[in-house]
Amino acid sequence: MSPSLSRRNFLKTSGALIVSFSAATLLDPLALAQGPFGTHMSHIDPGQLDSWIAVGADGLVTAYTGKCDFGQGMATVQTQLIAEELRVPLDRVRLIQCDTSVTPDEGTTSGSQSTPVNFNTSGLAQAAATAREALLGLASRRLRVPVSRLTIAAGVINAPAGKRISYAQLIGGKHFNLKLNPAARRRPPSEWTVLGQPVPSMDISSLATGRFEFVHNVRVPGMLHGRVVRPPAIGSTVISVDEASVRDLPGVVKVVVLKNFVGVVAEKQWQAEQAARQLKVNWTPPVALPPQQTFYDYMRKQPSRDMLVVDSQDVEQKLAGASTVLRATYAYPYQMHGSIGASCALADVQGDKATVWSPTQSVYPTRSGVATLLGLSPENVRVIFTRGAACYGLNGADTVSYDAALLSQAVHRPVRVQLTRKDEMAWGENYGQACVIDQRAALDAKGNVIAWECESWAASFGGRPGYDHPGNVITGLLAGFEPQTVVPQRASQPTGELRNGHNLVPSYLTGCISGKCGGAGSVASERVLAHTVISPFFTGPLRSPLRLQNTFAHECFMDEISARVKADPVAYRLQHLRDERMIGVVKAAARAAGWEPRPSPNPHSSSSGIATGRGMACVAYEGDNGYVALVAEAEVDRATGGVRVKRFVAAADCGPVSNPAGLRNQIEGGALQGMSRALGEEVTWNEHQITSTSWATYHSLPLGIEVPAVETVLLNRPDAEATGAGELSITAVAAALGNAIFDATGARLREAPFTPARVKAALAARNSV
Amino acid sequence: MSAIPLKVNGRVHTVNLDPATPLLYVLGDELQLRGPKFGCGLGQCGSCTVLLDGRAIRSCITPLSAVGTSEIVTLEGLGTPEKPHPIQQAFIDEQAAQCGFCLSGVILTAKAFLDRNPKAGSEEIQQALAHVLCRCFTHVRMVRAIERYAQTVRV
Numbered sequence: 001m002s003p004s005l006s007r008r009n010f011l012k013t014s015g016a017l018i019v020s021f022s023a024a025t026l027l028d029p030l031a032l033a034q035g036p037f038g039t040h041m042s043h044i045d046p047g048q049l050d051s052w053i054a055v056g057a058d059g060l061v062t063a064y065t066g067k068c069d070f071g072q073g074m075a076t077v078q079t080q081l082i083a084e085e086l087r088v089p090l091d092r093v094r095l096i097q098c099d100t101s102v103t104p105d106e107g108t109t110s111g112s113q114s115t116p117v118n119f120n121t122s123g124l125a126q127a128a129a130t131a132r133e134a135l136l137g138l139a140s141r142r143l144r145v146p147v148s149r150l151t152i153a154a155g156v157i158n159a160p161a162g163k164r165i166s167y168a169q170l171i172g173g174k175h176f177n178l179k180l181n182p183a184a185r186r187r188p189p190s191e192w193t194v195l196g197q198p199v200p201s202m203d204i205s206s207l208a209t210g211r212f213e214f215v216h217n218v219r220v221p222g223m224l225h226g227r228v229v230r231p232p233a234i235g236s237t238v239i240s241v242d243e244a245s246v247r248d249l250p251g252v253v254k255v256v257v258l259k260n261f262v263g264v265v266a267e268k269q270w271q272a273e274q275a276a277r278q279l280k281v282n283w284t285p286p287v288a289l290p291p292q293q294t295f296y297d298y299m300r301k302q303p304s305r306d307m308l309v310v311d312s313q314d315v316e317q318k319l320a321g322a323s324t325v326l327r328a329t330y331a332y333p334y335q336m337h338g339s340i341g342a343s344c345a346l347a348d349v350q351g352d353k354a355t356v357w358s359p360t361q362s363v364y365p366t367r368s369g370v371a372t373l374l375g376l377s378p379e380n381v382r383v384i385f386t387r388g389a390a391c392y393g394l395n396g397a398d399t400v401s402y403d404a405a406l407l408s409q410a411v412h413r414p415v416r417v418q419l420t421r422k423d424e425m426a427w428g429e430n431y432g433q434a435c436v437i438d439q440r441a442a443l444d445a446k447g448n449v450i451a452w453e454c455e456s457w458a459a460s461f462g463g464r465p466g467y468d469h470p471g472n473v474i475t476g477l478l479a480g481f482e483p484q485t486v487v488p489q490r491a492s493q494p495t496g497e498l499r500n501g502h503n504l505v506p507s508y509l510t511g512c513i514s515g516k517c518g519g520a521g522s523v524a525s526e527r528v529l530a531h532t533v534i535s536p537f538f539t540g541p542l543r544s545p546l547r548l549q550n551t552f553a554h555e556c557f558m559d560e561i562s563a564r565v566k567a568d569p570v571a572y573r574l575q576h577l578r579d580e581r582m583i584g585v586v587k588a589a590a591r592a593a594g595w596e597p598r599p600s601p602n603p604h605s606s607s608s609g610i611a612t613g614r615g616m617a618c619v620a621y622e623g624d625n626g627y628v629a630l631v632a633e634a635e636v637d638r639a640t641g642g643v644r645v646k647r648f649v650a651a652a653d654c655g656p657v658s659n660p661a662g663l664r665n666q667i668e669g670g671a672l673q674g675m676s677r678a679l680g681e682e683v684t685w686n687e688h689q690i691t692s693t694s695w696a697t698y699h700s701l702p703l704g705i706e707v708p709a710v711e712t713v714l715l716n717r718p719d720a721e722a723t724g725a726g727e728l729s730i731t732a733v734a735a736a737l738g739n740a741i742f743d744a745t746g747a748r749l750r751e752a753p754f755t756p757a758r759v760k761a762a763l764a765a766r767n768s769v
Numbered sequence: 770m771s772a773i774p775l776k777v778n779g780r781v782h783t784v785n786l787d788p789a790t791p792l793l794y795v796l797g798d799e800l801q802l803r804g805p806k807f808g809c810g811l812g813q814c815g816s817c818t819v820l821l822d823g824r825a826i827r828s829c830i831t832p833l834s835a836v837g838t839s840e841i842v843t844l845e846g847l848g849t850p851e852k853p854h855p856i857q858q859a860f861i862d863e864q865a866a867q868c869g870f871c872l873s874g875v876i877l878t879a880k881a882f883l884d885r886n887p888k889a890g891s892e893e894i895q896q897a898l899a900h901v902l903c904r905c906f907t908h909v910r911m912v913r914a915i916e917r918y919a920q921t922v923r924v
Contacts, residue, residue, distance in 0.1 A: 071868025071905055200864055207869030208857040210804030210844030214870065217803040225798075250770075250787075269798055270790040340816055340871045340904040341808050389808070389816075390868030390905050421809040661864060665907070669867055672906035695813040695902065703875060704898035707908045 046104040049176040052127030059168035066106025067114040068097040071390040073662035076202045084195040085128030087152035098363045098385035108362040112724020119722040129184035138170045189656045189718035198661030215359045215386035216344045225269040226407040226417040227276035229262040230427045233688040235287030245280035256410040261478040286688035296436040299457040304531035306491035315527040318451035322442030330553035331751040334683035335432040341389030342424040343396030347404035348414035354381045358401040359388025368467040370405045394540030396428030402475035426690040430540025437553035447565030451525035459535035486534045500623030502546040506554035508576040520579035544727040555617035555735030568597040581627045588651035589629035601746040611636045615739025617732040627653040628728035632736035636744045641756030645708040653715040654725040667729045668710040674733025676701040778846030788834035793817045804844030815874020815901040825881035844873045856918040863914040867905035874901045879915045887922040
């Protein structure tokens with residue numbers, strides 16, 4: 001049997017299983033219900049237990065989740081969650097991830113929200129706890145034994161005197177017909193036997209032996225291959241397409257043009273690739289782009305949408321009366337998600353129905369987007385998450401899903417679209433935002449910070465398409481849909497709760513609004529103003545969106561202040577922090593790193609040749625969604641400007657640890673991805689187009705480097721809520737490295753990435769003072 | 770189009786294709802192999818790596834016509850989930866993956882290099898991996914796994 005046939009069979013079988021368990025409610029069109037995650041109405045009611053959990057006649061537990069695994073370990077840890085709450089072995093749990101025909105709508109798997117949503121007292125965790133209590137209740141009635149005297153082991157409920165009944169006997173193959181119970185009790189971490197354990201990744205064997213099916217590997221019968229032809233430059237639109245220019249090529253099925261969307265479909269992938277290269281398209285001249293060299297100044301001059309996050313209204317007065325005022329400006333470039341695989345998707349559009357195998361983080365929003373693009377009803381579109389190369393945010397996954405859908409609709413056959421590297425880098429993805437950030441701080445005579453002001457500019461255009469904005473990514477725009485853009489607006493005084501989701505507010509501020517203080521620090525005179533301006537390029541939520549950029553500016557500036565007052569940077573941070581969990585991670589990282597209390601720069605560092613230093617940065621991610629402190633130790637080659645990182649020590653507090661092995665993997669990867677971004681990654685452009693369009697021009701640190709040691713301290717807090725974890729370490733890296741370079745050399749890097757040229761320029765500036 | 774014999778993972782296949790077709794497309798589309806993947810199509814990242822007579826090559830920039838009678842081994846040709854090759858076992862033991870898309874490049878490049886240079890030290894291994902990318906930056910574990918395998922070939 002060929003793999004393509006087996007895929008069809010798999011879907012059929014999988015569909016049949018679902019039908020036998022729970023489809024009666026799942027697929028009932030009258031069961032439309034509003035989800036609790038800011039989602040749209042769905043045919044799968046998230047308030048119903050049967051939407052989440054099914055027990056088969058064989059006792060196998062199937063869990064349906066809207067949070068999927070891109071490589072961050074979410075499949076393994078959600079399987080642990082089900083096994084723990086239902087007291088069944090891991091291999092008796094089957095997890096179905098993100099398929100709009102069968103899983104509840106949990107929006108997008110992003111923003112370090114999977115753990116908060118599914119591992120506390122909502123979503124999957126609440127469903128699993130509800131199911132366990134329901135099964136205990138059923139067993140109690142069947143066995144005539146009070147619940148308090150029942151125990152569960154391996155999916156069997158045991159009563160005294162050897163009475164027992166299995167889950168399969170209780171409910172196998174039947175519906176629970178229950179609502180999720182908000183009062184259902186999670187099993188306490190003190191009793192966990194599966195959660196909290198370093199369970200190995202469940203897909204590692206199939207990955208390491210090449211068996212794992214990525215979306216790139218999906219093949220269905222009758223499938224054709226598509227390639228897209230993107231505009232050669234920003235702002236160019238189609239004048240004409242010469243279909244005859246590819247007529248001589250074998251295998252070409254169709255040239256598809258829809259407004260400015262152009263693609264080709266062919267029998268073979270190689271034929272599609274050649275046709276896409278050969279197709280003659282007449283494009284309008286491009287728009288002029290703002291020069292990259294002066295882009296940060298350009299941003300400041302644009303009309304902006306402004307937000308005052310905090311404003312104690314006494315900052316100017318404090319600054320005027322202070323004995324010392326420090327100021328500095330930090331700049332952070334556009335960066336790419338730069339997935340290792342150029343994005344790929346497969347769509348099969350037949351009449352008014354469509355099926356899309358997509359690596360998207362957002363199956364339901366993608367369902368809506370595809371429906372809008374194709375003119376179909378969302379109910380008739382099925383989006384099946386199929387893992388692609390890890391995305392770290394909004395890579396080309398959504399846009400290539402649209403590409404495949406449009407091309408399949410045009411040829412009435414399944415079409416697989418593979419973007420090229422250039423498609424992905426020049427157009428396919430929504431870049432991480434460029435930012436420029438001004439900092440000012442006032443110090444009293446003792447060297448304490450008494451006022452802090454932060455004013456930032458970030459460039460934005462498009463973003464996640466959500467349910468209603470397919471134009472937020474390139475394919476939607478080319479097909480005629482408008483992206484969301486920035487509407488200039490003046491800021492008003494902040495009201496309500498502190499909103500620090502972007503980490504606009506430094507950790508050292510009180511973050512007070514109308515007397516209610518949500519900040520982590522003690523500086524009460526505070527003002528944080530954020531401007532959002534229109535970006536010439538599509539932007540999106542690249543891993544730790546804005547949180548990383550802002551933390552870079554805050555944590556380097558704190559380091560500048562502590563150096564100015566000749567204080568130890570760790571002690572100085574602690575002196576201005578109030579939040580116990582922040583204090584906890586800072587102390588833990590310093591202790592694990594063997595931090596020597598002293599001011600920067602390093603008095604022991606060599607004044608020529610190789611200089612050595614250490615730096616610290618910390619952040620309360622999104623204000624309260626995880627806590628991390630990171631120590632970086634680095635060498636700086638004064639002659640070449642090269643930076644070599646020797647060691648990272650991270651201390652993380654993300655509440656109760658569900659899987660320490662997976663968490664360490666995320667923290668290690670985040671630290672090194674952050675290092676690559678801090679040292680070399682930068683989107684570049686000329687007058688009309690992006691020029692960083694391959695790995696030759698977008699610089700990712702390869703595997704063949706001297707890999708720094710990464711040590712991780714996990715502060716397990718069983719009594720706290722579970723927070724996000726995947727974006728913790730990366731958020732602190734640029735700042736910790738900038739501070740380490742300063743410690744080593746006394747030169748301050750205020751613009752990322754810290755390329756050898758920038759390091760040498762900073763060293764020269766330092767020497768000329 | 771021409772009928773071309775191709776020896777892959779110990780089996781001989783005959784494919785009827787344009788000889789200029791990149792080997793990667795032949796392996797993925799015609800033979801339905803999952804190991805080698807399209808990363809960049811430019812030979813820059815390593816995701817499409819296969820062994821050609823034991824040497825690691827980039828199948829995305831290798832035309833079918835260049836293969837000749839050489840024997841191709843893909844990541845799935847090395848071992849199975851039940852019986853992984855020792856280097857695959859080292860990656861499993863070290864949990865050396867996140868998304869795992871890059872593994873053909875990482876595992877096969879390291880294997881080909883170490884099999885020819887069993888006494889190579891860590892700096893030489895580093896050089897051998899100078900053009901292999903992992904964008905999840907699972908470097909710490911991957912280097913440990915490769916070092917674990919290196920110890921077995923050094924014996």
